[in-house]
Amino acid sequence: MSLYPLIRPLAFALDAETAHRLTIKALKIMPPRQPPDFPTSLGIRVAGIDFPTPVGLAAGFDKDAEVAEQMLSQGFGFVEVGTLTPRPQDGNPKPRLFRLSEDHAVINRMGFNNCGQPAAYDRLHESMRRPAIVGVNIGANKDSADRIADYVAGVRAMAPVAKYLTINISSPNTPGLRQLQDEGALNALLEAVNGARPKGGPPIFLKVAPDLGEGEPDQIVRVAIQHGVDAIIVANTTISRPVLKSRFADEQGGLSGTPLKTLALKDLRDFHSASAGQIPLIGVGGIATADDAWERLRAGASLVQLYSAMVYEGPGIARRIAKHLAERLEREGIGNISELVGTA
Numbered sequence: 001m002s003l004y005p006l007i008r009p010l011a012f013a014l015d016a017e018t019a020h021r022l023t024i025k026a027l028k029i030m031p032p033r034q035p036p037d038f039p040t041s042l043g044i045r046v047a048g049i050d051f052p053t054p055v056g057l058a059a060g061f062d063k064d065a066e067v068a069e070q071m072l073s074q075g076f077g078f079v080e081v082g083t084l085t086p087r088p089q090d091g092n093p094k095p096r097l098f099r100l101s102e103d104h105a106v107i108n109r110m111g112f113n114n115c116g117q118p119a120a121y122d123r124l125h126e127s128m129r130r131p132a133i134v135g136v137n138i139g140a141n142k143d144s145a146d147r148i149a150d151y152v153a154g155v156r157a158m159a160p161v162a163k164y165l166t167i168n169i170s171s172p173n174t175p176g177l178r179q180l181q182d183e184g185a186l187n188a189l190l191e192a193v194n195g196a197r198p199k200g201g202p203p204i205f206l207k208v209a210p211d212l213g214e215g216e217p218d219q220i221v222r223v224a225i226q227h228g229v230d231a232i233i234v235a236n237t238t239i240s241r242p243v244l245k246s247r248f249a250d251e252q253g254g255l256s257g258t259p260l261k262t263l264a265l266k267d268l269r270d271f272h273s274a275s276a277g278q279i280p281l282i283g284v285g286g287i288a289t290a291d292d293a294w295e296r297l298r299a300g301a302s303l304v305q306l307y308s309a310m311v312y313e314g315p316g317i318a319r320r321i322a323k324h325l326a327e328r329l330e331r332e333g334i335g336n337i338s339e340l341v342g343t344a
């Protein structure tokens with residue numbers, strides 16, 4: 001039975017960032033448990049990694065790699081920690097995290113607050129010996145004079161403790177970061193990243209923004225394939241504002257959760273048609289149910305991730321989605337989840 005319906009009113013009585021901090025603290029003192037067993041129908045191989053289920057925890061919840069094991073025990077098939085920058089940084093002034101309850105959404109302008117890569121390295125070192133799939137999302141420090149050099153440093157520093165690395169160039173909260181998605185800049189970035197990739201090191205994923213212009217998905221896919229990127233994560237939070245009910249609607253930052261769903265799905269379809277199956281895609285943005293995950297897989301995602309829906313539904317959401325996906329596969333006579341990918 002989930003305790004979350006009891007805990008939620010307490011968490012929602014606090015401001016969003018305090019609630020998040022306390023949640024991490026509570027998770028940290030939880031005794032480690034074995035992750036659940038998943039039916040083999042949910043297993044999928046992507047970028048050379050065998051994922052037990054396609055449902056992962058998106059970056060930003062466990063920025064400092066404090067509770068990855070606990071989140072795997074909750075039923076996530078994989079956990080992405082970070083964004084981690086080479087040096088620790090405080091992020092933007094508070095308040096910077098808002099729950100838009102009426103909209104089942106979140107706005108954040110955290111600005112890569114994190115403990116820095118060396119501190120996270122020590123924590124991750126432990127989990128590397130286990131089969132757990134923990135990916136490390138890396139970024140650039142806000143005051144960095146050379147952003148590309150920060151990604152190079154991140155690849156070098158974190159490759160030994162990452163099952164995969166995500167190059168995050170899509171946060172709206174570090175001014176100018178998204179310009180690294182432009183064709184010339186992306187070429188230079190990925191060339192530098194490739195120079196830093198250790199032989200036999202982890203696969204590299206690229207995380208993009210949902211607010212791209214006409215033709216940009218084609219450009220990004222072309223450059224990513226040229227440089228041997230192993231998967232593209234579509235997408236980060238949006239700076240656009242669909243109609244929202246909450247009083248926090250006009251807060252600056254990136255919007256996530258239900259109002260991002262339509263845009264993230266459309267972007268995924270654009271990336272799927274641009275890539276024609278040549279590079280795996282990971283769908284994220286507004287996923288809250290097994291039907292949402294199913295739709296994303298059919299639209300071309302090999303894996304999905306979520307964060308905001310967990311704020312409203314609790315950490316048991318991953319296990320529930322996995323269970324419902326497995327039931328639907330069985331009902332529809334589909335042997336393995338991979339058969340769904342890109343079928344619509």
Ligand SMILES: Cc1cc2nc3c(=O)[nH]c(=O)nc-3n(C[C@H](O)[C@H](O)[C@H](O)COP(=O)(O)O)c2cc1C
Nearest residue numbers: 058059060082083108236256257285286306307308
């Ligand atoms: C509070 C918060 C912090 C986030 N921080 C990061 C981050 O540090 N790095 C990153 O790549 N994405 C970050 N994200 C974006 C999520 O990983 C995800 O792409 C986005 O929230 C859309 O998924 P969702 O609608 O399921 O939340 C953050 C999201 C939220 C809500």
